Amino acid sequence: MKKRLIFALMTIGGLLIKAQVGINMSAPEAVLHIDGQKNTAPAVSGSYYDDVVVTASGNMGVGTKTPKTRLDMRSAERLNALGIGVTSQTASAAKAGALRYNPGTQDLSYSNGTAWTPLAHKAPNDFVDAENASAQSFTSGTQAAIINWTKKTDVNGSFNSGTGTFTASKTGIYIVAFTFSLASGTIANDARYETLIQTNSASSATNKVFKCVGSYPGTNTLSNRVAGNCSGIFNLNQGDNITVSLNQALGTAKTLDTEASLTSISIFGL
Structure with a gap:
């Protein structure tokens, strides 16, 4: 009886050792084989894109049944991005070889066991080029931000064309150039205008303003x-904002010219 029990346990043990586990499938092709959408067809290599397997050698495949490395994500449909997040761990705690994402500098660092070292990387600089044909109206003597732009170029999606607000994607030096043109109309005597480029207009602590002034002294009798234009160079931190405004004191309400190219803004990150 004792011999039969030992033999039975050995037989069961052998079956367990050789068993393959399948989830969402009846014919697993690895030690562990999960078919996410229950659509795997053994004769169709592209049907493994949603599968996860663990092989007898300990390799894991995501989207492939034949992983060549400890973790292999080279699936047929090429949606193979690897998501890496931020961490508060020290490099020594994470151990050598760990990776982390740095949102401030928009790059990756690896741990050498002692310190986090940035990988060689250069994120694209911000570049915005926009025009305005909105015929926006400006009351005489009142400052107003210029809104409703039409973007021609926005490399990093950092410009809100509706509000006219630019948000720096990273810390650095930014060059801003702005031009405007108002529709023809009468100009009051001794009239003037100010164009303003300002950062973080909602914060008195970090707000910086470049002002450019134009004047029409004396008596003005013609319709003009x-x-x-105005330009400036700014040191911005990631997340800082830039807006451009107009404060005209020409005697009556004025509107932007509807010729888009006459009112434009360019912002370059260096």
Whole structure:
């Protein structure tokens, strides 16, 4: 009886050792084989894109049944991005070979066991080029941000064309150039205007303003088109904002010229 029990246990043990486990499938092809969408067809290599397998050698495949490395994600449909998040761990705690994402500098660092070392990397610099044909109206003597732009270029999606707000994607030096043109109309005597480029207009602590002034001294009897420009260089931190505004004191309400190219903004990150 004792011999039969030992033999039975050995037989069961052998079956367990050789068993393959399948989830969402009846014919697993690895020690552990999970078919996410229950659509695997053994004769169709592309049907493994949603599968996860663990092989007898300890390799794991995501989207492939034949992983060549400890973790292999090279699936047929090429949706193979690896998500890496931020961490508060020290490099020594994470151990050598660990990776982390740095949202401030938008790059990856690896741990050498002692310190986090940035990988060689250069994120694209911000570049915005936009025009305005909105015929926005400006009350005389009142400052107003210029809104409703049309973007021609926005490399990092950092410009809100509706509000006219630019948000720096990373810390650095930014060059801003702005031009405007108002529709033709009468100009009051001794009239003037200000164009303003300002950062973080909602914060008195970090707000910086570049002002450019144009004036029409003396008596003005003709109907004229008023145009001007302003530019500035700013040191911005990631998340800082830039807006451009107009404060015209020409005697009556004025509107932007509807020729889009006459009112434009360019922002370069260096």
